[in-house]
Amino acid sequence: MIEVKNLTKAYGNFVAVKDVSFKAESGSILGFLGPNGAGKTTTMRIITGYMPATAGTVLIDGLDIFSQSLEARRKIGYLPENPPLYPDMRVEAYLRFVAKLRDVPRAKIDSALEHVLEVCGLTDMAHRICGQLSKGYRQRVGLAQALIHDPPVLVLDEPTIGLDPRQIHEIRGLIHHLSGNRTVVLSTHILPEVSQICDKVVIIADGRVVLEEYLKQLPAGTSLEDIFLNAITKERHDDGATAEETLEEVGAGHT
Amino acid sequence: MKNSLTIAGKELAGYFLQPVAYVVMTVFLLLGGFFFFALLRYFEMTLAYSAAMQQNPEVLNQINLNQRVIEPMLHNLAIVLVILVPAITMRTFAEEKRTGTYELLLTAPIRTGEIVAGKFIAAASFMLIMIGLAGIFPLILVAFGNPEVGVMFAGYLGLAFLAISFVSIGLFTSSLTENQIIAAISCFGLLLLLFVISWPAQAGGSAYADLLRYLSLPDHFSQMVTGIIDTRDVVYFLSVIFVALFLTQRSVESARWR
Numbered sequence: 001m002i003e004v005k006n007l008t009k010a011y012g013n014f015v016a017v018k019d020v021s022f023k024a025e026s027g028s029i030l031g032f033l034g035p036n037g038a039g040k041t042t043t044m045r046i047i048t049g050y051m052p053a054t055a056g057t058v059l060i061d062g063l064d065i066f067s068q069s070l071e072a073r074r075k076i077g078y079l080p081e082n083p084p085l086y087p088d089m090r091v092e093a094y095l096r097f098v099a100k101l102r103d104v105p106r107a108k109i110d111s112a113l114e115h116v117l118e119v120c121g122l123t124d125m126a127h128r129i130c131g132q133l134s135k136g137y138r139q140r141v142g143l144a145q146a147l148i149h150d151p152p153v154l155v156l157d158e159p160t161i162g163l164d165p166r167q168i169h170e171i172r173g174l175i176h177h178l179s180g181n182r183t184v185v186l187s188t189h190i191l192p193e194v195s196q197i198c199d200k201v202v203i204i205a206d207g208r209v210v211l212e213e214y215l216k217q218l219p220a221g222t223s224l225e226d227i228f229l230n231a232i233t234k235e236r237h238d239d240g241a242t243a244e245e246t247l248e249e250v251g252a253g254h255t
Numbered sequence: 256m257k258n259s260l261t262i263a264g265k266e267l268a269g270y271f272l273q274p275v276a277y278v279v280m281t282v283f284l285l286l287g288g289f290f291f292f293a294l295l296r297y298f299e300m301t302l303a304y305s306a307a308m309q310q311n312p313e314v315l316n317q318i319n320l321n322q323r324v325i326e327p328m329l330h331n332l333a334i335v336l337v338i339l340v341p342a343i344t345m346r347t348f349a350e351e352k353r354t355g356t357y358e359l360l361l362t363a364p365i366r367t368g369e370i371v372a373g374k375f376i377a378a379a380s381f382m383l384i385m386i387g388l389a390g391i392f393p394l395i396l397v398a399f400g401n402p403e404v405g406v407m408f409a410g411y412l413g414l415a416f417l418a419i420s421f422v423s424i425g426l427f428t429s430s431l432t433e434n435q436i437i438a439a440i441s442c443f444g445l446l447l448l449l450f451v452i453s454w455p456a457q458a459g460g461s462a463y464a465d466l467l468r469y470l471s472l473p474d475h476f477s478q479m480v481t482g483i484i485d486t487r488d489v490v491y492f493l494s495v496i497f498v499a500l501f502l503t504q505r506s507v508e509s510a511r512w513r
Binding site: 048073074087088101103 | 355356360361362363366511
């Protein structure tokens, strides 16, 4: 369970995330949608404890990511926007290193390694050098790294970016299969991805949450695309509407 | 501690996955060998010359291997380290920031102090391995002559302290930037400054001059090279290491407040 509470992040004068709140329940997959530059990556970096928020907080299974940072971070598996690989290391050595950092007990490292290599389709790649892998395989190693300690919370920043259609299909299947009783948050700007695998959708635009809704409860017959476009334009429309209203009021005053 | 060792192991292995480590070691040992050879030749000539002049044995005895060969060689190697250490440490943090693996380290359940300690242990071990390999030169002297082993040991200990202090400063400059060149140049600048910092103090006897002399690395180093292990010098090196690592830890931690 991830509870994001009134998160605000400012870089100097630029406010990237404004008062963002949402909740991701255990056993569900939350799709985090938004146009480029909407603040998705910033929000995910705050959720995982990489950077602090200017205001607000995040609870990971009830643990505060700022005040109980180590315990909270232990629960998270995180795939950043760019898979965090050491280009000189071999896949197996790299995953072993992450397993140790993530406190996987020594006796379980071998089985954990074998497991993630298998689910991510990397068994044949174990002895390859990370820097020489294709984009798709780098993405898979990134995913394997996020899964190796079997975390209850998974945060995936654009997990299917740069993959070919078959790989996208596989990774989506994998994420769906993984969810189980985990909490999964994945960001994307591919809409069908959300409708295929997510239970809940949160749309942000210009750093603000404009929609938080269960997919089941979305009005039947409307496509996610319409909802998305509607939600992100409503943001702009809102300002427009107030301007129109003011105009109308002014007009009304005159007549 | 366990986490530090995990990082140290990965870092140390990482040095040898890259050609940089081999190049640095080769340059260090080749130059060391050259200094050793040149100084030994010079020593031999001085000895032959003095003997030919039929000076009294007292004077001949004072021309010793430690003073004429090991001491100047260690001083020269210290200068070589000023150039080589930045090449080794520049990657440590800067590279992680550039490739994005920094995100992996900072979101893992480990303290920033453990990250800094791990990287420090790895870089310091690398230096010890390299200086250890340069131990071949005194071994040659022991095999073919009769140098004072204790004095040579103190000299090498001094070089090790010096190298580890350098490494700490290199870690600090690397933690400040994601650009390796900037990390290397600023480390090089700081090390060179510590080498020459006592120059303005040569004449004066004021407190200010004393301070500059205290800060000067070669002053403490040359003490140890002459075979004197003074606690003041050891404390000096340990303080440099401690301050540099403390600043590194703050600099890494600052990513969390910014």
